Amino acid sequence: MAYQALYRKWRPMKFDDVIGQQHITQTIRNEINCGTVAHAYLFTGTRGTGKTTTAKILSRAVNCASPIDGNPCNECEVCKSILGEVCLDVQEIDAASNTGVDNIRDIISQVSYVPTMGKYKVFIIDEVHMLSKGAFNALLKTLEEPPAHVIFILATTEIQQIPATILSRCQRFDFKTISISDIVSNIKSILFSEGITATDDALEYVAYLGDGSMRDSLSILDQCLAFSDGELTLDKVTNVVGAVDDKTLYDFAGDVALGDTVSALRRFNDCVSSGKNFDNIAKGLLSVFREIIMYKINRENFSASKIKKQYLESCADKFDVPFLVNCINILTDCIVSFKTFSSHRVLCECALIRLTTPSMNDDYDSLNARISSLEAKLCAVSQGGFSAPVLDETAPCIDKISPAPTDDIPLPEPPLQDDEPAFDASQAKHSAASQAAAKWNDITSALASNGKITLCALLYGVDVKAADNTLYLCVSNPDNRHALSEKTNLDAINAAIASVVGSDVNVRISSDDIHSSVSGDDLFQSLGAMGKDFPSNFNLD
Numbered sequence: 001m002a003y004q005a006l007y008r009k010w011r012p013m014k015f016d017d018v019i020g021q022q023h024i025t026q027t028i029r030n031e032i033n034c035g036t037v038a039h040a041y042l043f044t045g046t047r048g049t050g051k052t053t054t055a056k057i058l059s060r061a062v063n064c065a066s067p068i069d070g071n072p073c074n075e076c077e078v079c080k081s082i083l084g085e086v087c088l089d090v091q092e093i094d095a096a097s098n099t100g101v102d103n104i105r106d107i108i109s110q111v112s113y114v115p116t117m118g119k120y121k122v123f124i125i126d127e128v129h130m131l132s133k134g135a136f137n138a139l140l141k142t143l144e145e146p147p148a149h150v151i152f153i154l155a156t157t158e159i160q161q162i163p164a165t166i167l168s169r170c171q172r173f174d175f176k177t178i179s180i181s182d183i184v185s186n187i188k189s190i191l192f193s194e195g196i197t198a199t200d201d202a203l204e205y206v207a208y209l210g211d212g213s214m215r216d217s218l219s220i221l222d223q224c225l226a227f228s229d230g231e232l233t234l235d236k237v238t239n240v241v242g243a244v245d246d247k248t249l250y251d252f253a254g255d256v257a258l259g260d261t262v263s264a265l266r267r268f269n270d271c272v273s274s275g276k277n278f279d280n281i282a283k284g285l286l287s288v289f290r291e292i293i294m295y296k297i298n299r300e301n302f303s304a305s306k307i308k309k310q311y312l313e314s315c316a317d318k319f320d321v322p323f324l325v326n327c328i329n330i331l332t333d334c335i336v337s338f339k340t341f342s343s344h345r346v347l348c349e350c351a352l353i354r355l356t357t358p359s360m361n362d363d364y365d366s367l368n369a370r371i372s373s374l375e376a377k378l379c380a381v382s383q384g385g386f387s388a389p390v391l392d393e394t395a396p397c398i399d400k401i402s403p404a405p406t407d408d409i410p411l412p413e414p415p416l417q418d419d420e421p422a423f424d425a426s427q428a429k430h431s432a433a434s435q436a437a438a439k440w441n442d443i444t445s446a447l448a449s450n451g452k453i454t455l456c457a458l459l460y461g462v463d464v465k466a467a468d469n470t471l472y473l474c475v476s477n478p479d480n481r482h483a484l485s486e487k488t489n490l491d492a493i494n495a496a497i498a499s500v501v502g503s504d505v506n507v508r509i510s511s512d513d514i515h516s517s518v519s520g521d522d523l524f525q526s527l528g529a530m531g532k533d534f535p536s537n538f539n540l541d
């Protein structure tokens with residue numbers, strides 16, 4: 001006999017064998033036992049979760065001569081004829097191939113005939129969402145009031161495409177995706193019956209690749225068994241499907257956490273040399289960052305294999321959520337670009353460089369992630385000014401970080417530069433600017449007390465100089481200079497100065513040299529040359 005695929009050979013024969021859908025099978029069994037079988041059912045859910053299998057079992061159960069607690073006996077003449085697909089009372093129609101009105105009219109013409117063997121004529125319409133609008137309309141009346149001996153079972157993966165008029169005429173059952181543990185348990189029993197051995201990590205990875213679908217998992221298992229000689233191992237599975245193993249993917253994540261570009265590119269080259277697909281590498285890494293986020297948010301209820309949980313436990317604390325979201329955005333851009341750019345290797349390499357070098361990304365998400373990282377480092381080394389903030393990892397932005405009590409401890413003195421530019425102290429001696437410079441620690445403490453943690457992080461380590469009633473904040477990092485130049489930040493700084501000094505001070509954000517402070521005209525000209533629009537919320541005065 002010809003070889004039969006595992007998912008067909010081991011298709012469940014009764015409701016008790018259907019994996020992960022007890023909420024549906026128990027309801028249908030109760031209806032059969034109580035004699036309250038509906039005239040129309042609608043099964044919906046992702047592929048490979050048991051919709052068609054349950055429909056076939058139901059068609060036998062309602063016609064079985066001697067059902068057992070709502071299950072078909074599979075031994076009587078009617079059950080055997082249905083299993084052999086020779087019973088005229090049960091018809092399975094593929095709506096993807098029979099989409100028109102005429103196909104539905106053929107079904108309607110058979111409805112009036114009584115069953116020949118069992119109690120019911122059962123029509124199973126698979127992929128029902130593929131029917132045309134006219135076909136749905138032709139089915140409406142018959143579906144609403146069919147003869148007492150007719151049962152319709154509709155199955156679909158696209159419930160949103162089913163008209164509301166059809167939905168209202170059916171009992172709807174939503175099939176769940178099957179958990180990894182349930183898939184592994186079922187595969188183990190199948191392999192035991194087949195006399196095949198496999199390692200636990202190999203089976204868990206097969207179940208993971210199935211993505212909640214029992215049929216997909218068994219199809220992958222079939223392919224792996226054809227390749228494997230002897231015991232099925234994780235290495236054999238990854239070689240067959242061309243996927244990147246979890247250890248390598250989480251090693252990539254470790255490189256990103258450390259900012260090790262050289263190691264990430266070397267690891268990528270090794271993957272390519274071993275025949276891994278660029279798309280699989282990018283999507284695998286995307287899945288890893290997504291899993292880390294979900295694990296950080298809900299560790300106790302996160303469903304994963306034991307090995308994967310070990311990987312997650314080892315690296316989850318190395319990341320914060322804003323940084324992970326930025327990583328996902330970078331990888332998403334890379335994957336989308338695969339459709340329009342032929343050199344996928346270049347796209348992957350550039351994505352890895354961006355992931356391991358956040359300072360080169362100038363978008364909002366990257367800046368948000370870098371500020372979050374800077375805050376964490378600042379709070380780890382700071383001994384005063386403000387204590388470590390409480391990070392709300394579920395918050396969508398940095399502004400939702402809750403400041404901790406300050407205890408009135410001043411910030412440490414900012415380091416002085418050896419080449420500090422000279423300025424005339426006599427002119428600034430009695431000015432408000434010199435008072436602000438002298439009380440700079442009090443000003444930053446006031447900002448921290450008002451919850452301006454992000455702003456304090458940007459101000460950490462700046463040189464403060466006073467000249468001509470102007471307070472110069474000398475910042476070497478150009479990104480920090482631009483961030484501090486935003487109007488909201490300057491307003492907050494001015495408010496803190498006024499509360500401490502008692503008067504307004506002209507604040508200028510400059511580079512290390514106070515004579516090279518930001519000029520509005522120069523900045524507009526520079527941005528104009530680059531073809532960029534200057535943000536309206538920046539203050540150049």
